[in-house]
Amino acid sequence: MLKDLLVQAYGAMKHNRRRTALTMLGMAWGIATVVLLLAYGAGFGRAINNIFANFGTKVIGVFPGRTSTGAGGTKAGIAIKLKEDDVERIRNGVPLIRRISPEVQIRGNVQHESRSFQFSVNGDYAAIERIRNLKVEEGRFFNDGDSLSRARVVVLASEAKAKLFSGQYALGESIRINGTSFTVIGVLASGMQEGDDDINRQLYIPFTTMGDLRSTEYIDALWMDYEGMDHMKIEQSVRSTMASAHQFNPTDRRAVQIFNAMKQVKQFEIITTGLQILLAFIGTLTLGIGGVGLMNIMLVAVSQRTREIGVEKALGARRRHILLQFLAEALAITFTGGALGIVIAYAISFGAGRLTLYSALAKNAEAGDIQLLISPMSLVVSTTILIAVGLISGMLPAIRAANLDPIEALRYE
């Protein structure tokens, strides 16, 4: 039965080769567009994720500020200074905080042999490696042991290493920071660098060792990451912990400035979702155009074969036989075209490679570009759309054919 249907459909399709080929091309074109649009959406989401992962997504930074409202009898405009004690306060006050590190930063004169540059030097706990998602390419990051022993060790970001050492081997070498000598123990992998950002020109030394270069009584920043998903609640409890320690109004958003990476991630997630919905919508419309073409051709086929239908009915074919005959033809075109289209989509996605997104803005940002990702999910979605389009545009002409009156059909010229 099924075989008969397919043979019949094949015969009819072969009879009008050009027409069938064009209709099939339309369907293939449509499905390829849907698959590629979904792939673009998925690739966009992946790129955005990579961009944020570069910096760490579950990161909160706290920076000193100045009060803008009075609290408990004090005037506004008091500078809030952060101290290393705040690390302990936040750890006790906000249990969901996983790792935390204070940071003290100086602009230092960094020297190796005859080369000398001005770089930012950061004094941190060893935990900063995980918090800020710093990737060590060679050697190692400093650890808690180095901090305890106030070791004179330094980790260089990639560009700082390149400037100081060019192509030479840096590990174990010694450099001078403001005249004090440090041993290089690690070099970081290049991070995505936007514009004049100096993320790749930083040096990291243990917080304790920083005490040799500058007073660490007041710190420049607190960096932390956290468990759980509720980034806003954590930001709020960090703020209120700091407020009670430093006696400022917890609703005063300028007393300490808080950078919450997840907030930006969430904003971009909304954009990504919006884009994906838009793209799926465009894709469906596009495939719909192919569907209209298919319906048109099937209607023509029905009216051209009215007499054939009349004969079949006169010989005892039931309505459902006729219906199935035309539906099978439409679906055969749809699925052959669909399979062809998916093959085309794969070919294009392999051929297209990376599409510029973030690398227009930043160096080392290839991971922040859009790669056309054909996921199983997008194949399922597009096949579903394809089946719907094929059924709708095949059904109408098929019903029309099935409802023909045999005598009228036979008389049809």
Added chain:
Amino acid sequence: MVGKIFDAMNMFLGSVGLVTLGLGAIGIVNIMLVAVSERTREIGLRKALGATNRSIMMQFFLEGLFLTTLSGAIGIGAAAAFMAALGTLPSPSGFDTPQLVPWSAALSMGALSVAGIVAGIYPAKKAAMLEPVEALRKE
């Protein structure tokens, strides 16, 4: 710098538009080919009654032009209505309401018209080249 991202985005959306346009053109070409070859007998009859090749070509040219212009106008009208409807909705901050770009509307309509007219004239020409008797005999 940021301009490059928008360039990339424009390129992408533009090529999606072109692809969609191509898809529409395939549909038009296909149905015009069928429609005109179905009218081979009509063409034969006209020729038998004294129509010249030119007048037949003119007939199909005008038909194609009329059909594509009418449907193009409907499409652009629908797009404008949809955008106007979007404009009344509150849009998220930073997003402008979409606007009809005249040259892209003209480009898409022009491309579809050319596709439709060429696809109509080609089989018409083939039919007009036939001897009227042959064309009339064609089933």
